[in-house]
Amino acid sequence: MVTKTLPWNSAELLRDKDDIAAYLEAALEEAFETNDVSAFTRALEVVAKSHGMKKIADEAGLGRESLYKSLAVSGNPGFATVFAVLRTLGIRMGASPMRATETEHV
16 A cells, blocks of 8 residues: 655644744754754745745845745845844744853854
8 A cells, every 4th residue: 555645844833923933943943053054044934935925025125036045945045134034924033142052162
């Protein structure tokens, strides 16, 4: 018997702003732990796509194609782009001190 599988779409779990904030926070933590900013960029792309990339781009005052390129795997969005997307989503980014174990290599 052949088992049929469907692609997993993490965006389906993003029901409200609390879900989105938790998802992005986890991605940001992963980015810090692995020193790989693309972990956060990929998560932000998932969230933006789940809300409609064109809608996010329009509301953030960004070009749709530019936003796609910025959030692509090979993209490197500037802070202004990240800030505009988060603001459009109604999500605030915060800062907190690293624990001693996290700063050993700094």
